Amino acid sequence: MSTTSPAGGWQEIGDRVFVRRYDFFDQEIGAILGDGEVLLVDTRSTAAQGRELRSDLRRLTAAPWRVVNTHHHFDHAFGNAVFRPAETWGLERCAERLRAGGEATIAELARDMPELAADLAETVVDPPDRTFTRRAELVVGGRPVELLHLGRGHTDNDIIVLVPDAGILFAGDLVEQGAPPSFGDSYPLDWPGTLGHVLDRAAGPVVPGHGDVVDADFVRGQLAEIALGAERARRVWPDLAATGAAAGGAAAGAPARRLTEDLARLLGWPRQVVAEALSRAFLQLRSEA
Ligand SMILES: [Zn+2]
Incomplete structure (x- = not known):
């Protein structure tokens, strides 16, 4: 991973589709750049982490952004407020879970991860305001981007983000590289079937929520496990x-x-x-x- 790249540490994995790795939780964040607009995939864990991401994004592009959350987990959605007033997209159930449980999650995290307590104290849970139940199609600076809920798996509100003109698929935590999948809120009996639907749409690089960018073969292996x-x-x-x-x-x-x-x-x-x-x-x- 390059941290001295002139583009703020971003790596272009397909035509104007970027990922950026962060040490915290080995997270992989995405940025899909169109003409005069960028779509940010996930916002990291706290207000401070969101601000760091925002300045990294600014080094990539001066374009206005929109945001999408792959699911409700704090490390994907608790930076949201920093990116307002932009539209924030996510599954309706993702927004529901953040509305119902976000504040309690902040209290739990502050207890379990004292090193984050100060960051968490100034973190405002800001659920997606542009929600859908199965599928949404965005046009990001002229490029079609598809948001799809393909079933339960890592959580009950996972979505994938597809960039068809680049053949790239953001899988959120439905796919995890470098560590076992995370089962805390999971539906293990549904997860393989959902990954089957992911595979139907995986034509090139697959970006996991954490770890290295992978491909369909890797997803097939994780499905089998x-x-x-x-x-x-x-x-x-x-x-x-x-x-x-x-x-x-x-x-x-x-x-x-x-x-x-x-x-x-x-x-x-x-x-x-x-x-x-x-x-x-x-x-x-x-x-x-
Ligand atoms: Zn997760």
Whole structure:
């Protein structure tokens, strides 16, 4: 990653489509440049991080911006206020989650990440005001850009951002490079199917929410990993349900512990990540039952 680039550390990965990597959470931010306008993909985690991004964006272009959030997580949306009064796009459920839970998230983060407390104290949660439920098409300085919700996965409000004339797809945290996928708010049973729909549209570079830019093959691999976990959870579920071991949503009991160990070994993921994935999968299975 270049930090001395004259373009503010941005890397052009296709015709006037830029990404910029930040050390915090190894995040990948996008900027889609049209004639006299730019669309910013995600806004980082706090007001201070948003301001840093804003000045980096200004070194890339003097054009006015619009903003899109790939989902409601703080590291993608809590810089929003810094970019007002520009339009901010996102799924309606993304805006709902930020309205309902944003302030509580700030309090939680300040407790869990004291080094961010001062930044968080001046961070204003500012949900998207331009919302949709499945699909929106923008024209960014003459370029079509498609925003699509393809199903639940990493959260219930993930969208992808497609730039058809450059063959580039921003996947948000539906795809993660350099670390296992993040399952805290996830729908592991739906995630593989959603990634299948992502693959249908992946014609070139795929930009994950965190880590290096990848391609369709990488997405296929991540789909297979998540599908393996989902399939094993489904297979063990009848036994767990029968013994009551899965009551309360915890992946408790010997069979679940064995499954956690097996999957951690097979996937090369930390046990804690697998346990969280299974816990979310069992939660889904219980509500299906
Ligand atoms: Zn996320």
